[in-house]
Amino acid sequence: MQYKLSSSDLEVVLALSRVSTLAQAGERLGLDASTVFRTLQRIEKGLGQRLFERSRRGYQPLELAQEMARLAERIEAQMEEARSLAQMRPEQVAGAVRITTTDTILHGMLAPALHLLHQRHPLLAFELHTGNELASLTRRDADIAIRATRKPPPHLVGKQVGPIRVALYAARKSPWQRFDASVAAEATWIAPDDALPDHPSVLWRKKHFPKAIPVFRVNSILSVAELVGLGLGIGLLPLFLADGRTDLLQLTEAIDECQTELWLLTHPESRHLRRVATVFSHLSQALALE
DSSP: OOOOOOHHHHHHHHHHHHHOSHHHHHHHHTOOHHHHHHHHHHHHHHHTSOOEEEETTEEEEOHHHHHHHHHHHHHHHHHHHHHHHHTSOTTOOOEEEEEEEOHHHIIIIIHHHHHHHHHHOTTEEEEEEEOSSOOOTTTTSOSEEEEEESSOOTTSEEEEEEEEOEEEEEETTSSOOSOSHHHHHHSOBEEOTTTOTTOHHHHHHHHHOTTOOOSEEOSSHHHHHHHHHTTSOBEEEEHHHHTTOTTEEEOSOOOGGGOEEEEEEEOTTTTTSHHHHHHHHHHHHHTOOO
16 A cells, blocks of 8 residues: 655654754654654655665755655645735734844844834734854745845845945044055954955955954954944944944945845745745835945
């Protein structure tokens, strides 16, 4: 008798494909690791073939498991959409939307945009993750990613909402009221060299002023802004973060070599969810840069 896959079987395959360990899959499913293991054994026995390769890196999905996971993702997205539709009036949008970005974008742009969005759609909830790493949209660690990049991941769908322009800043009351080669050599630099070694601002400084070694090394652009504002040194900042701050003085015009693009990204299977589409549409307008 041919084995009949159930929806719960697909949920187990999808969870294990996303996280690669029995314990983590169990956490997502609300099961213990031994139950996940027994379920996987039952599925593989019923199908007559292995779905995962066991290795030091955990459970790696084989081709069939990858295809099953893709189908399970579609079912998952459709179920979420059905639940949302069943729980709201036609004009309402409800549910939780997970957004990943950097603390710089959160404080400089996203928070004000979410304030207005929450007023329009009070039944929406937001889970915000900040960090320099890109949370996996494929594993559904987030629904929407907002990132400064010149090359967005090809497996995601998204929209470029404008250029992120960068200039050099100092505190308005600091000794540095202009910028030239002598200032570059003498000034105290603040930069995210260790945390963001490939950031355009770091590469630009190393290229044009290789002898300018940062005295203050921080792990985010937001931290650069705060230390510059306190008068501790000079640093490269995006205009969207520095504009409007009376404590900062712009020392240069926008530097073309430091310019990147602001992207809104989501997974192809998530973009049709009403809650995700609503947030995505709002942010694409609210975060637009010129």
